[in-house]
Amino acid sequence: MIYVTCYFQVHQPNRLRKYSFFDIGHSNFYEDEDKNAAVLRKVAKKCYLPANRLMLELIEKHKGRFRISYCLTGTVLEQMRKYSPETLESFKQLAQTGCVEFLAETYNHSLAFLFSKDEFQRQVRRHMEVIEQEFGQKPRTFRNTELIYNNEVASSVEEMGFSTLIAEGADRILGWRSPNFVYQPEPSAKLKLLLRNYRLSDDIAFRFSNRDWSEWPLTADKFAHWVQDLRGNGETVNLFMDYETFGEHQWEETGIFDFLRNLPERILALPDFGFGTPSEVSRSLAPVAKLDVPDYVSWADVERDLTAWKGNHMQEDALNGVYSLEKPVMETHDTELIEAWRALQTSDHFYYMCTKWFADGDVHRYFNPYDSPYDAYINYQNVLADFERSLKG
Amino acid sequence: MRILMYGWEFPPHISGGLGVACFGMTQALAARGFETTFVLPKLKEGMTRESHVDLVGVSQFPVTSARPRSAREDLEMLKAKVTEIAKNVELKSVDSLLSPYLTEGSYMTELRKLQKIEGEDEQTAQDKEVSANAQGFQMEMSGDYGPNLMAEIARYAAVAGSIANTVPHDVIHSHDWLTVLAGIEAKRVSGKPLVVHAHALEFDRSGENVNQMVYDIERLGMQKADRVVAVSHYTKDIIVRRYGIDPEKVEVVHNAVIRDTYEVPVPDRNKKRDKVVLFLGRITYQKGPDYFVEAAAKVLRAREDVRFVMAGSGDMAPRVIERVAQLGIGRRFHFTGFLNGAAVEKMYLESDIYVMPSVSEPFGISPLEAMRYDVPVIISRQSGVSEILKHALKVDFWDIDELANKILALLDHSALRTEIVDKASKELEGIQWDNAARRLGEIYSAVATA
Structure with a gap:
């Protein structure tokens, strides 16, 4: 059996409000609640609710043979609780089918691993607790923020007891090898690695509605044929993408929901093909080789490295600033302060400060609530200055 | 032709x-x-x-x-x-x-x-x-x-x-x-x-x-x-x-x-001295000098080691001088009058931030001049030059709080300054008259x- 393994990332950032130098010392209120609520409700309407409805329908229709997985960040879970409880409810319904796996990551969708292993583990544990509480399952599979990965991440994750880890199938780490097999991280004894097939994943996530693309329009039939062509050269086809692909990045009018509606049937019609969740796939397949990844990879931009968050002076400065507060923050044992500090670690804050706009400009601008990376930095530093003040109290 | x-x-x-x-x-x-x-x-x-x-x-x-x-x-x-x-x-x-x-x-x-x-x-x-x-x-x-x-x-x-x-x-x-x-x-x-x-x-x-x-x-x-x-x-x-x-x-x-062969002198901004924020242009309605003054007063309330310089002359000068006096910031706010070429260069070399708060600026070439001297610029969105500059801070001319906020950010965070100056000098190389001629x-x- 060759698996088609789907994992969808669900995340919304906690955007900061316009916070001026002259607010420092006058307001502890950092987030743009109106905007966060409006965006979440909009995305719920366009994507989460209709996509979840469709997924549920497909799972019921295929009687357990259509299996998928999600990773919902702590940040988006909080927003759903506040602004769209019906969305959270629909994810719980999916969990109850027994055909959906929920993955773990850092609760705050942060870059903690790069700065503090302790804080990283605390955020992961916190996320696992919330997932268990909301969806009644203990996560077995881990994905780090934006699929940031190297050997060290693997060691840390194995130490925490995960069986499966997800990473980007970047050419740089694979070389001549195929992403369509299970691998084992170089330092690991048990942990298994699933690598994103970025070509097939991006055919759906990025290229689906692109009329200049020679394969446009993409139909479920055509896609199933491409998957079928991998027979003999793979055991798992890993389709990992943002869930917002369905209805938000690719609007309903592009036919993305019809594509999704037809895909399971076409895949299941192929002899020897079926769906699996990451931990199921890693349980039933043996690793074909060890994979040595000393340098960081991620799924961001063309570089597939860390430069989207940690590529310029401002990002370094802001990141060093927030992580330098770890000790004093933790020593307060003040839950509210700790949470506020963690909310400032969400990777999006630093993504907004990215200045490599000329090559990757489009994606960055689409997701950026600021006019410029400089504005993002200035606003963040003002907020952080106020936070630091209240810390000294 | x-x-x-x-x-x-x-x-x-x-x-x-x-x-x-x-x-x-x-x-x-x-x-x-x-x-x-x-x-x-x-x-x-x-x-x-x-x-x-x-x-x-x-x-x-x-x-x-x-x-x-x-x-x-x-x-x-x-x-x-x-x-x-x-x-x-x-x-x-x-x-x-x-x-x-x-x-x-x-x-x-x-x-x-x-x-x-x-x-x-x-x-x-x-x-x-x-x-x-x-x-x-x-x-x-x-x-x-x-x-x-x-x-x-x-x-x-x-x-x-x-x-x-x-x-x-x-x-x-x-x-x-x-x-x-x-x-x-x-x-x-x-x-x-x-x-x-x-x-x-x-x-x-x-x-x-x-x-x-x-x-x-x-x-x-x-x-x-x-x-x-x-x-x-x-x-x-x-x-x-x-x-x-x-x-x-x-x-x-x-x-x-x-593009000329003239190489601008390398500014030495590491000397320990007060920071200098520069307005250089005609002191007229169009250039928004009054917004610069109001922002200066706000900045000076937050930190004292800053000097504001207004270089130029114009019909609004008396009103602006009076306002500076009224705000009580004259000790930190200086008027140079009209400057000629050599003095302009010296002024850029002495400055840490250049501000162009124009009310209505069809293009505005002076920020590009300031950038040649590695001075980070803050420009009003109501200017043509803001359409082509990415590596500049931008404000609406009337938003004096935001102007002060950005001046303070540049003074407080060297990472911001470094990033802008690095990127701006590369950006400047791409702004060539040959494109216009084509x-x-x-x-x-x-x-x-x-």
């Missing part, structure tokens, strides 16, 4: 951005094989020799009337001319000051010289009185040259036709309202297509209090032109909305930086073959 260009100033004798822009533009056009004849009100020393264009001074051409006309007569002739060209345009009083350049010291000096050569005319005293009444304080700085400027424009336009008759050309290109009538006259004589280039509009200079005659001349020029060139989308928008010109007829060609070449071809 041969271009007959009508301009008002040309290096080394310049008072504002117009002359610099004309120089950069004609140089890049020459490199692309265009032969340009550049017409000026008057040729001055040091102009012809090293130039890449044929410079022609209007004063070289014979005056047609039997006796030298007075300024008042010139003015009457101008009115008649405009009325004749545009029968439906109603002309109002012209007894007011006309150009921001009128308040510019260097320009005044040039005009003064010009007038000495031409000799005093008997109407001057009367003109002075009228203008003084109309303009109050402004009169004092600009003196009695307002009416003479109009007279010059009239004479320039009158001679433009005979120049067009003598100089072979394929396209006529005129810069700003000062030369619009000349362009129209040239087109009438030679029948060649006319390109009118808008570097600044009466709405930029005067806000809602437009001088009707200047507005009429500008509009007339754009109506008569085969193609209008705007220095920014910002300016194009005003041309379409305020002058009712068909957007299809207006092309945007951004200005650029003149676009102009396309426009010339389009009108010449139409």
Whole structure:
């Protein structure tokens, strides 16, 4: 059996409000609640609710043979609780089918691993607790923020007891090898690695509605044929993408929901093909080789490295600033302060400060609530200055 | 292709951005094989020799009337001319000051010289009185040259036709309202297509209090032109909305930086001293000096190790000085008056931040100058240059809190400064006159073959 393994990332950032130098010392209120609520409700309407409805329908229709997985960040879970409880409810319904796996990551969708292993583990544990509480399952599979990965991440994750880890199938780490097999991280004894097939994943996530693309329009039939062509050269086809692909990045009018509606049937019609969740796939397949990844990879931009968050002076400065507060923050044992500090670690804050706009400009601008990376930095530093003040109290 | 260009100033004798822009533009056009004849009100020393264009001074051409006309007569002739060209345009009083350049010291000096050569005319005293009444304080700085400027424009336009008759050309290109009538006259004589280039509009200079005659001349020029060139989308928008010109007829060609071999000295900003925040430009309504003062007061309430410098002169200077005194920040706020080239360079080298809070800036070349000296710039969004600069901080001119916020951010965070300065210097390399020349070449071809 060759698996088609789907994992969808669900995340919304906690955007900061316009916070001026002259607010420092006058307001502890950092987030743009109106905007966060409006965006979440909009995305719920366009994507989460209709996509979840469709997924549920497909799972019921295929009687357990259509299996998928999600990773919902702590940040988006909080927003759903506040602004769209019906969305959270629909994810719980999916969990109850027994055909959906929920993955773990850092609760705050942060870059903690790069700065503090302790804080990283605390955020992961916190996320696992919330997932268990909301969806009644203990996560077995881990994905780090934006699929940031190297050997060290693997060691840390194995130490925490995960069986499966997800990473980007970047050419740089694979070389001549195929992403369509299970691998084992170089330092690991048990942990298994699933690598994103970025070509097939991006055919759906990025290229689906692109009329200049020679394969446009993409139909479920055509896609199933491409998957079928991998027979003999793979055991798992890993389709990992943002869930917002369905209805938000690719609007309903592009036919993305019809594509999704037809895909399971076409895949299941192929002899020897079926769906699996990451931990199921890693349980039933043996690793074909060890994979040595000393340098960081991620799924961001063309570089597939860390430069989207940690590529310029401002990002370094802001990141060093927030992580330098770890000790004093933790020593307060003040839950509210700790949470506020963690909310400032969400990777999006630093993504907004990215200045490599000329090559990757489009994606960055689409997701950026600021006019410029400089504005993002200035606003963040003002907020952080106020936070630091209240810390000294 | 041969271009007959009508301009008002040309290096080394310049008072504002117009002359610099004309120089950069004609140089890049020459490199692309265009032969340009550049017409000026008057040729001055040091102009012809090293130039890449044929410079022609209007004063070289014979005056047609039997006796030298007075300024008042010139003015009457101008009115008649405009009325004749545009029968439906109603002309109002012209007894007011006309150009921001009128308040510019260097320009005044040039005009003064010009007038000495031409000799005093008997109407001057009367003109002075009228203008003084109309303009109050402004009169004092600009003196009695307002009416003479109009007279010059009239004479320039009158001679433009005979120049067009003598100089072979394929396209006529005129810069700003000062030369619009000349362009129209040239087109009438030679029948060649006319390109009118808008570097600044009466709405930029005067806000809602437009001088009707200047507005009429500008509009007339754009109506008569085969193609209008705007220095920014910002300016194009005003041309379409305020002058009712068909957007299809207006092309945007951004200005650029003149590439010279001059290497700017490396500034030493590590010396321990007060930080310097610079405003450099005319102290006029258009440049938003009052917003700079208000932001300065806010910054100084947050930190004291900052000095604000306002370099330039203009009709708003007294009001601005008074406001600085009223806010009690005079100890930290300095006025240098008008600065010449060497002093400007020294000022940039001494500055940590450059602010251009313009209320309405068609393009705004000075931030690009500041960037050459590794000074990070804060510019108003109401400027053309903000359309092409990514690595600058931007504010709405009226948002003084945000301006202060950004000044403070640059002072507080060296990472921000480093990032902007690094990226801006690379960005500056890409802002080349050759791009503008290429676009102009396309426009010339389009009108010449139409």
